[in-house]
Amino acid sequence: MTQPVSPPRSGTDKVTPVSEPPAWRALATRADVRTLSLLGVLAVLVLIGGITKPDEFLDTRNLQLVLTQASVIGVVTVGMTFVITSGGIDLSVGAIVALASVWATTVATQEYGFAGILFTAVIVGVGCGLVNGLLIAYGGIVPFIATLAMFASARGLALQITDGKTQIVTVDGILDLGEREAYVLGVPPLVLVFAVVTLIGWALLNRTTFGRRTVAVGGNAEAARLAGIDVRRQRLYLYLLSGLCCGVAAFLLIVLSGSGQNTNGNLYELDAIAAAIIGGTLLSGGRGTITGSVLGVLIFTTITNIFALNNLQSDVQQIAKGAIIVAAVLVQRRTASTTT
């Protein structure tokens, strides 16, 4: 066999659909069940919101706000989903968002205007991701430790830059993006960015060689290596991607808040991991879903919103979030075991 098996020309090698075993269907169904159950949870939440605060919750402005808030953490979660799917973890996302947001809003950076802020936010994010990736892929440090170190250092650096002060943005182009005049057909630009990132992320994971390699590395790194995949380079790219998403999220946060603060992105790492996990991405790697992650983010953001509208304190919100994570994972476990 010296010639590779040539792929059949489409349409010429139609296979008689005699008996597609249901194992395939079970696999597909499981993903559908998961998506549907997440959509169900979201629907119930919207219902609760609509019943408890009919006027406030369903108000267009409120829904725009929910989506805008979801955008920042959502972009971070897309990057996190890739990292977790590859069997890794990135604990530094919140800190990178903080560092990128303050670095991009220093007086010096703001002199370069809109482009300067956007560029700096992205470059700082990618830079941090590069350090993470190099340490993990080529330095042999486990992701938990490497990104924990990044978490500490980036937060420290962010504090050093700001000296604990809020850096107000004075660049008009940035501030304008947050105004209602910038909305496209009622959709805030931040939400559009989130939507685009989600679409790219979904396509990247499900339709490209990059996505396949990510899943392969997460599913069985040794098998991936022996199959000829450059596992280390793939890992590097994944943390770069996560860093890039943090940079974009930092920019969105700057637009949203009109400022840069070293306390930005607090606990983003936990929110992003939680959203990815309840979405159906395996913490051990090898399986990831962007759709699930985005639904997870929307569920969390909606809960926060409903609680805030009902004047419940953040402590209650935190408890509810914890309960939801456990419940979601238990429900998924059950659906998984009944379909396997």
Place this chain on the structure above:
Amino acid sequence: MAPELPLLTMSGITKSFPGVRALDGVDLDVQAGEVHCLLGQNGAGKSTLIKVLAGAHQPDDGTIRWRGEPVTLRSPIAAMRLGIATIYQELDLVEGLSVAENVHLGHEPTAAGFVVRGKAARESTAALLGRLGHPEIDPARLVGDLSAAQQQIVSMARALSHDVRLIVMDEPSAALDPDEVDNLFRIVGDLTAAGVAVVYISHRLEEIRRIGDRVTVLKDGRAVAGGLPAKTTPTREVVALMTGRNVEYVFPDRPPQPSGTPPGEPILQVRGLAREGEFEPLDLSVHPGEIVGLAGLVGSGRSEILETVYGARKPTAGQVLVDGRPLKPGSVRAAVRAGLGLAPEERKAQALLMLESVTRNVSVSSMSRFSRGGWIDRGAELGAARAATRELSLRPDNPSVPVRTLSGGNQQKAVLARWLLRGCRVLLLDEPTRGVDVGARAELYAVVRRLADEGLAVLLVSSEVPEVLGLADRVLVLREGRVVHRAPARELDEHRVLDLVMEGSPVS
């Protein structure tokens, strides 16, 4: 054998998984003190049956009687309480714990209910290991530091540390060398003499002849024959029951070329390749159309050699050349790019993406062929995977099923299809039929020979001497990391090779 109630009676056991009816009304009865062998192709349902027996799977239907009493084995603990112990093919030991801790895991001797009495545990473990003929294993050593064969002994000691009435052994000889196998058979003899029943699973008919009392043959989830006399049933009949094939056709014919090195340039050349502490400088070459076999025992450096040729291990000396061009040492990617493909010994751990479909497992090394700018054409991918798996008659004939639902032999075919699709020119096979039964083996042998006939160069490693002799054109015999003999396969016989691999090896 007492004509009393059987120790164990399983009747009408049925178990389904998505897409697979693994067991379809299987009957099995086991008497105290007998060795009852389970035979069957991969996917015949042997593993599922013993998992039901071990309480790891719950049957959908059927009854289990223990000494005539109906029982439900809700969990492995429930099975253990009855006195059923299982030694799985894939060992389930905790590598970070000591031998004694593993043996007593879950039933540690304690003082005051919770303080582990380490000394007592070590002493009773030492006694068990002595009984198993391996007093040299130190109960205080970490299991992770032991060889595979020693781990097997520890696993057996763990089974015997319970009050057992029935032991299930799933291919216990797979990881063992011949003298270890003799020891295993002695242990089995001791156990049955003490009235313990043994359910023995093996692909090796000669083993079943030696120690078996009765044989139950499984095929496609059904027991096609139950309780045949193990020693007197003709091989032909057993193989026919399993496969419908005749045993003489196991090995494909070699091409009718004169023995010796074929003419022309070799594709693969290995020059002075060595890894300190693993194998000494090695020279070999493989020509297109040729199958070269490496024969040797566990620990002879066979797998290490193959993995070093493939770049998965970095050599301390020497080089590998493909078409006369040296490969970058220690680089799998360079090897794959040059046209090498490896079917590793541990399929699940080293080759397969168990959560993924057959298609994705097959296409993983050739993704650039179905993608443009990184974007995958999934139709082309599926079609190519289908073509490659069909070429190897992989079952089921649907590459969209998860690879984990396949039998071992078909999983191996998925690995071969991966390299076939890639268009690889040198195939490295490490224990290609490990855990694959007679019928599926014959099919794999035929596939390998056909690939060679089509111009592939094959480097084969196996601990089963008949496999190397039957399949390879030329054979290199290895002992302790050194080539001790080279000859065309037809000039060697099994005894000669066994003498060569054993000669001078330390008596254990």
